[in-house]
Amino acid sequence: xxxxxxxxxxxxxxxxxxxxxxxxxxxxxxxxxxxxxxxxxxxxxxxxxxxxxxxxxxxxxxxxxxxxxxxxxxxxxxxxxxxxxxxxxxxxxxxxxxxxxxxxxxxxxxxxxxxxxxxxxxxxxxxxxxxxxxxxxxxxxxxxxxxxxxxxxxxxxxxxxxxxxxxxxxxxxxxxxxxxxxxxxxxxxxxxxxxxxxxxxxxxxxxxxxxxxxxxxxxxxxxxxxxxxxxxxxxxxxxxxxxxxxxxxxxxxxxxxxxxxxxxxxxxxxxxxxxxxxxxxxxxxxxxxxxxxxxxxxxxxxxxxxxxxxxxxxxxxxxxxxxxxxxxxxxxxxxxxxxxxxxxxxxxxxxxxxxxxxxxxxxxxxxxxxxxxxxxxxxxxxxxxxxxxxxxxxxxxxxxxxxxxxxxxxxxxxxxxxxxxxxxxxxxxxxxxxxxxxxxxxxxxxxxxxxxxxxxxxxx
Numbered sequence: 431x432x433x434x435x436x437x438x439x440x441x442x443x444x445x446x447x448x449x450x451x452x453x454x455x456x457x458x459x460x461x462x463x464x465x466x467x468x469x470x471x472x473x474x475x476x477x478x479x480x481x482x483x484x485x486x487x488x489x490x491x492x493x494x495x496x497x498x499x500x501x502x503x504x505x506x507x508x509x510x511x512x513x514x515x516x517x518x519x520x521x522x523x524x525x526x527x528x529x530x531x532x533x534x535x536x537x538x539x540x541x542x543x544x545x546x547x548x549x550x551x552x553x554x555x556x557x558x559x560x561x562x563x564x565x566x567x568x569x570x571x572x573x574x575x576x577x578x579x580x581x582x583x584x585x586x587x588x589x590x591x592x593x594x595x596x597x598x599x600x601x602x603x604x605x606x607x608x609x610x611x612x613x614x615x616x617x618x619x620x621x622x623x624x625x626x627x628x629x630x631x632x633x634x635x636x637x638x639x640x641x642x643x644x645x646x647x648x649x650x651x652x653x654x655x656x657x658x659x660x661x662x663x664x665x666x667x668x669x670x671x672x673x674x675x676x677x678x679x680x681x682x683x684x685x686x687x688x689x690x691x692x693x694x695x696x697x698x699x700x701x702x703x704x705x706x707x708x709x710x711x712x713x714x715x716x717x718x719x720x721x722x723x724x725x726x727x728x729x730x731x732x733x734x735x736x737x738x739x740x741x742x743x744x745x746x747x748x749x750x751x752x753x754x755x756x757x758x759x760x761x762x763x764x765x766x767x768x769x770x771x772x773x774x775x776x777x778x779x780x781x782x783x784x785x786x787x788x789x790x791x792x793x794x795x796x797x798x799x800x801x802x803x804x805x806x807x808x809x810x811x812x813x814x815x816x817x818x819x820x821x822x823x824x825x826x827x828x829x830x831x832x833x834x835x836x837x838x839x840x841x842x843x844x845x846x847x848x849x850x851x852x853x854x855x856x857x858x859x860x861x862x863x864x865x866x867x868x869x870x871x872x873x874x875x876x877x878x879x880x881x882x883x884x885x886x887x888x889x890x
Contacts, residue, residue, distance in 0.1 A: 433468045433477060434466060434467070434468050434479060434771045434773070435462075435463035435466055435467040435468055435771075436467070436468045436470075436477075437459050437462075437467055437468065437469050437470070441470035444469060444470045444471055445470065445471050445617075448469070448471040449617075449859065450859070451859075452755055452859055452864070453784065453856075453857055453864070455469075456480070456755075456782065456784055456785055457788075459480070460482070460785050460788075465481070465482060465483040465486070465769055466479065466480065466481050466482075466483065466486070466768070466769050466771065467479070467480050468480075477777070477778065478759070478778045478779070478780060479773070479777055479778065479779040479780070480756070480780060480782045480785070481768070481769070481779060481780070481781050481782065482781070482782045482785035482786045482789065483769055484786065484792070484810060484812040484813045485812070486768050486769050487757075487781040487786065487812040487815070487819070488810075488812045488819075489768065490760055490768070490779060490781060491757065491760075491781060491812070491818075491819045491820035491821075491822075492819075492820050497762065497763055497764055497766050498760040498761070498762060498763065498766075498779070499521065499522070499760060499761055499763050507862060508691060508862065510621065510633070510637075511602070511637075511687055511691055512684055512687045512688045512691055513680070513683065513684035513687060514680075514684070515678075515680050515681045515684040515685075516684040516685060516687065516688040517529060517532060517685065517688055517825070518688055518758075519684075525821070525822075526821070527671055527672070528681075528685075529821070529825060530671075531666070531669045531670075531671060531677065532666065532669075532685060532825055533825055540660055540665075541732075541828065541829065541832055542731065542732060543660055544578075544582050544829065544832070544833075545730075545731025545732070545735075545832070545836060546731065547578065547581055547582055548574075548578055548582075548731075548832070548833050548836045548837065548840075549731065549836055549840050551574055551577045551578055551581070552574055552836070552837045552840040552841065553840060553844070555570060555573050555574050555577070556570065556840075556841055556844075556845060556874070559874055560874075561873075561874045561875065561876065562873055562874070562875065563873060563874075564850055564871055564872070564873055565871075565872060565873070565874075566869035566870060566871060566872075567701075567702045567705045567706065567866075567869065567870035567871075567872050568698060568699060568702035568865060568866055568869040568870055569869060571697075571698040571699075571701040571702045571705070571837070572600075572603075572694075572695075572698040574698070574701070574837055575693070575694050575695075575697045575698040575701070575833070576596060576599060576600065576694055576698075577596075578697075578833060579599075579689065579690055579693060579694050580592060580595060580596060580599075581661070582661060582662060582829075583661065583662045583663065583686065583689050583690075583693070584644075584647070584661065584662075584663055584686065585647075585659055585661025585662070585663050585664055586647070591643060591646075591647065594639070594643055595640065595643045595644075598636050598639050598640040598643065599640065599690060599694070601632075601636045602633060602636050602637065602640070603694065603695055603861075605629065605632065605633050605636075606860065606861035606862075640687075641683060644682075644683050644686060645679060645683065647663070648663075648667070648679050648682055648683070649679075651663070651664065651667060652667070655667075655668075662689070663682065663686060666682055666685060667682065689826060691862075692824060692826055693826050693829070693830060695753075695860065695861060695863050695865070696753040696754060696830065696863055697830050697833055697834065698865075699751075699753045699860070699863060699864070699865040699866065700744075700747060700748060700751075700753050700830070700834055701833075701834055701837050701838065702865070702866050702869070702870045703747050703750075703751045703855075703866060703870075704743065704744060704747045704834060704838050705838070705841070705847070705870060705872065706849070706855050706866060706870045707743070707746075707747055707750075707799050708743065708838070708842065709847060709848060709849045709872070710799070710849060710854075710855075711799060714743060714799070714801060715842060717739055718739060718740055718743060718838075718839070718842055719842060719843065719878075721737050721738075721739045721740060722734070722737070722740070722839055722842070722843050723843075725737075729839075731832075731836055734835055734836055734839045735831075735832055735835050735836070737835070737839075738805065739801065739805070740835055740838070740839060741804070741835070742801040742802065742803070742804040742805050743801045743838075744831065744834050744835055744838070745801070745804045745814065746799055746800060746801040746803060746804060747799075747834075748814075748816035749787045749793065749803075749814060749816070750787065750796070750797070750799055751857055751864065751866075752783040752784055752787055752815075752816045752864070753816070753863045753864055753865070754783060754816070754817075754818075754862075754863060754864075755782065755783060755784050755862075755863075755864060756780040756781060756782045756783055756784070757780055757781040757782075757783065757815070757818045757819070757822070758780075758818065758822040759778050759779065759780045760778070760779050760780070761776065761777065761778050761779070762774065762775050762776065762777040762779065763775060781812075781815065781818075781819075783815050783816060783818075784864075786812075786813065786814075786815055787814070787815075787816075792809070792813050817830070842878075843878065844877060844878055845874055845876070845877055845878055846874070846875045846876045846877065846878050847872050847873065847874055847875065848872065848873055848875055849870070849871065849872055850871045850872060850873055851868060851871040853868070855867060855868060855870055
């Protein structure tokens with residue numbers, strides 16, 4: 431099979447560079463092949479075709495399954511975490527039916543109820559940080575994101591089980607915090623259980639401990655169902671497919687771990703990037719505050735969610751630093767022409783979110799942070815694609831954006847912060863995602879008082 435625009439670096443070196451420096455790898459390749467190129471990276475068979483042209487992405491992501499399908503075996507990198515019955519691993523009708531079961535949990539009135547939860551968790555987390563002492567924004571955002579997952583998704587609150595699950599989930603997440611440890615996901619021959627002190631052995635034991643907690647929680651809820659609970663686990667347990675069948679314990683466990691993988695690390699990194707840019711460019715922060723001040727002292731979460739400039743800032747954050755690198759892989763089922771190239775059956779192909787967002791023809795000066803882009807024009811779902819597109823678009827995108835806006839608005843409106851590191855932040859691999867390399871070093875310098883409140887006090 432003739433390869434389309436193959437990257438010329440030897441395959442083994444490509445795999446090492448992909449794990450160690452994915453941004454550098456992609457930016458080097460796209461200079462030679464602007465729209466489409468073939469990579470040799472671990473975990474995707476022999477080759478993987480990267481595409482970043484919007485029209486080609488639309489064809490790939492919305493085409494019928496006769497031409498492009500989404501095989502579970504291509505997503506085996508995440509299988510050790512999410513399991514065999516995750517929506518990530520399902521194909522065809524099984525994937526469609528599972529998506530129909532899960533989607534309602536992330537929309538409608540439930541979002542309003544999660545709003546106060548998110549704000550309360552944010553306020554509690556930030557208020558516990560000492561003033562004028564360095565902290566890592568990403569660590570703080572990780573704490574917020576994890577608590578939202580535990581309470582909104584798992585339905586757990588303070589207590590022994592809550593703390594056990596929190597420690598276990600943090601341990602698994604931190605195992606893949608660097609490019610070196612992330613290599614365990616990309617090189618299967620490293621996945622050897624050599625005892626509790628070996629990296630993979632520790633992962634296996636941490637995963638087993640988490641599974642025990644999850645299955646115990648599921649069993650207790652099955653024996654004593656509570657129809658008033660609104661957490662996502664309870665909603666999934668009450669869901670029924672077309673035949674009236676509920677999800678099995680294994681399916682519930684795998685979907686919970688999927689939500690952890692898709693919503694914990696990713697949202698934490700996105701919020702950390704948002705704090706970075708709003709303090710790296712003070713004029714951006716000031717515009718957000720002016721917009722927030724128009725809502726009064728206790729704005730409704732949905733009013734915050736709809737603010738246009740805040741939305742533009744969050745969109746630009748997700749554009750310049752998409753946390754996920756590319757869409758779910760597809761495999762070509764029958765010969766098809768794409769961008770003037772013939773794709774043969776069996777070819778694995780992905781849409782590259784990062785490279786789409788760096789296209790000069792879509793985003794002039796793409797390395798510059800310019801929220802106004804999203805106020806000046808409307809981008810198609812294949813031009814702005816941080817959550818994927820088509821049938822495999824991230825099911826939790828609405829909750830992720832809701833959380834990102836509320837957390838950012840809550841922090842900026844109540845606290846004064848400053849960056850402590852003059853060096854620009856850069857993206858670095860963290861597991862299967864990209865995160866700020868230095869964690870965004872910040873300090874809290876004080877509490878913020880709204881200008882209108884200041885004027886009122888002055889009149890008094």
